[in-house]
Amino acid sequence: MQRIQTNASGTRSIEVSENHLQTIDKFNLFKDLVDSNGYIDEPVLDKLKFNIRSILESSADKNQELLDLCLDVIYHQNMKAYGLQNLVSLFVEWKEKHNNEQANTDTEE
Incomplete structure (x- = not known):
């Protein structure tokens, strides 16, 4: 479990689990989320929420892991x-670490 800071003063944070990061990866939630300027603002957060809502509405079965990520x-x-x-930064670090570990496992076999 890791914590991400949610405001500049550091008084608020959210806990993010390994399962949350795996869910982000599974559904490619950050793919094409940020515009070419690379700036994350409230409309980008709204876009993410709309994308997730669309995924949930379009699937016939309930994706419990996606619901857990939302809640x-x-x-x-x-x-x-x-x-x-900060969540995007954490995900990028996690993904790089995960890919490096998988590459090391593949070379050992």
Whole structure:
């Protein structure tokens, strides 16, 4: 479990689990989310929420892991653009580490 800071003063945070990061990866939630300027603001957070809502509405079965991500992180009362920026940064670090570990496992076999 890791914590991301959701405001600049550091008084608010959200806990993000390994399962949350795996869910983000599974559904490619950050793919094409940020515009070419690379700036994450409130409309980007809204876009993410709309994308997730669309995924949930279009699937016939309930995606419990996606619902958990929404309840615990994305729709958390403390989640703002600053928190999303930190979540994206955490995801990028996690993904790089995960890819490196998988590459090391593949070379050992």
